[in-house]
Amino acid sequence: MAPWCSRLEIKREKIRANLPLDEPDPNKELYVRQVRARDLLRGDIEGLDLEKVVEEAVLTTRLDKVLNWGRANAIFPATFGLACCAIEMMSVVSPRYDIARFGAEAMRASPRQADMLILSGRVSIKMAPVVRRLYDQMLEPKWVVSMGACSSSGGMFSNYAVVQGADKFLPVDIHVPGCPPRPEALLYGFNKLQQMIMGSPELGWRTRYSAHGTEEWARDLGNVTDEARDAYAAARDIAQSAGPPPVSGSPGSTVDVPGPPQERTEVPSKPDRDSGRFI
Amino acid sequence: MSTEERLRDEEDAAEPQAPSENGAKGNMRGSAPAHGRDIVARSSAEVIGTSVVERTDAESSLEPEQELMTVNLGPHHPATHGVLRLLVSLQGETVIDLKPIMGYVHTGIEKNCEDKSYWKAIPFVERMDYLSYFFNMQAFVGCVEKMLELEIPPRAEYLRVIHMELNRLHSHLVWLGTSALDLGAMSMFFYCFRDRDRILDLFEMSTGQRMHTRYFQVGGVFEDIPVGFERKVRAFTQEFPSRIDQFEALLTNNEIFLQRTKGVGIVERERLKALGVTGPLLRAAGEPWDLRKVEPYLAYADFDFDIPIGTVGDGWDRFRCRIQEMRESVKIIEQAIDGLPEGPVLADDRKIVLPPRHELSTSMEALIHHFKLVTEGFRVPPGECYYPIESPRGELGCFVLADGSAKPARVHFRDPSFVNLQSLRDMCVGEYIADMIQNLAMLDPVLGGIDR
């Protein structure tokens, strides 16, 4: 691994022989890519196909990667301390759990100069429009880390005064659980965000362990009924149609910032939002 | 009443009540009442969120030639200690009027507690004033214990005092770090947070969690301290006074700090008492009032410590009071650790306190008690009680109304920051806006307590 790389984990991609029920062969994608690479080397691809392959694989990749590396390692967080999590966010800046190691110590007070909004604390109904306004004032590309249980899901406060999760009015990229999360937990979430920005997002655990369709309601000990099989299929469809998690936005919502083109099949159009083209 | 009617009424109102006169203010005040022009506010009301930017009362007291600028400070601002919104009417750089608007982190904790049993309400109440969580817990738990007429064992009392004084140190360190950051002394922030992490290590060692530990229970403390805790606390208390010396070396003789805090934000003592202000603010003004000494609770009567009193009541005195309070807290912790009595940490009453786990396999009554306590909780006989303690910000009082069931019927916290905030207007009117930032810093408001 390159010395400047901030990755904490080594990605493991196994080719699995035994698959539960019916699952499309992950070997096939690899096979397609390998065939295309072989044809490219042999000079068998021509014309538009060749341009497309070159654009996808060579130019855009390198430039994107450099840009994303820069973006990830020099994030300006917006100081947005709401409640108790703000104290732990301040201690992430403190010398012991130094966030300056990851390049994010320059906390900008103004949203117009900030990249990342760390929502630390419970979002009350009076504060929600203010947070939304601040989020809108931030310039693209921007990311949101929902720190703590209260901003991720309302936390322990299931009542009239707290918005049950900042997801309700903001696209959130990373949720950091905890009440309050330890500074190390926030740093771990921050590193995950950096990996997402650099284009190699953490796969969800269901994908990593091939556990789609293992939800309680879909699993049946013993025989697999037809209903369960349909449920499996449905769950797998959902997981696959969602694709890798987008860089910005809650699952299923349109992407605020287009990620590297080779990870997506098409760029979703956003007619009612300022398009966040970065080039 | 619609907004327009209210604004018109404000226009017709007489000159607003002037805060207490102070010679240091000079001729900034006392001008003849006349209509001023508040340009910004007379334009169409600007909506931030759903609340309307309102005019402050100052405009009716100015000459026609003067122009007022209403500035909205917050709720998102690097200097407000939390999400506090201030509507400031400025004439040049002088603050003419100030109106705090709160509620941006209102969590409905008091209402939520009515839904939970007493044991389950403890994590809720400790998230109110989120810098002094042990104090929140002590106020609530002490109130319930008073209603149950429950005596807690002396070891639990001492452990509670140790954790509370460590929490006082923690709260004052965060205050010092963030206040110095507001005033521009950025390195203080790192020093204070470095030491704050050491205190949090101690909390993690004894309670398992850095903040919001849910350590105090009705009847004592959740668990006894582990083996190395005493040694670590002693090491901490031996080293900490030298750290306070480091902080003082940075700030106490610093010309910039002195110029910014001396003579700024003075409110006289009687006015502070009329406003209900307690805590270091009142002590800095010269009133020797500390609930740990006048109404001792827990084991505070056993310890020998002093209460630092100021003379003038400006920002400098508040700073010195809190620094000295940190030293006194270290003394209390040392005495408590030295005199820590042996014994149980939880009271014996099995109808209120969970039985120890080893009893569950041998005693049927213990099993039944455990079951009832975990599923329903203990019941408190009907009644009401108000229990005040001295938190780092002032008098923190908890009012609990019990209706005989396992859930409280009403929990209310008299939060010191909420009441102290009323003195901000008195401190800031007539001074510069930069002094307002300093006054807010020295006031030490914690919005979690203000908004609950």
Added chain:
Amino acid sequence: MPDAPGLELIRAELNDAHPDAITGSYYEHGQACLVCDPAQIREVLAWLRDTPGQEYTFLASVHGVDYLPAEPRFGVHYELLNMARVERVRVRAALADPGPDALPELPTVSDEWPTADHQEREVYDFFGIVFTGHPDLRRILMPEDYVGWPQRRDFPIGGEPVIFTNTERDVPGWYA
């Protein structure tokens, strides 16, 4: 705190000064409480502050309580403190519920006791108790245009049901 006989003495003296102001008194857990007629709350508090020998000059807290289903439904508690003798006494203004269309009313004490300013606004915000004569009675912690009095006992707690794995199928599309 004044003890139980001391409380009765205070009550007797108050009855001489302001007849029918005090409608009850109780002493529990070492704390003295006087129940007061809401219309005369200003006189009672002024008497407790100004009478030599009483001198409860510090108003520590003003808070509201909803005693539903007991009558009178609302109570506004005034926690008074005598700093010299370190004694506390609580005065409770007992307010009845005037029905669903009207709001209970009480004269304000914020001109005599400046500390009651924000605290009365909080009681108004959460219980709908109107303090007549208050210079600026509007919501303080809830949004300005909120409808409802949250801390009344009959106001629902709000919030959303928690989604567990065995109920997630009943909440369609929560993951989308």
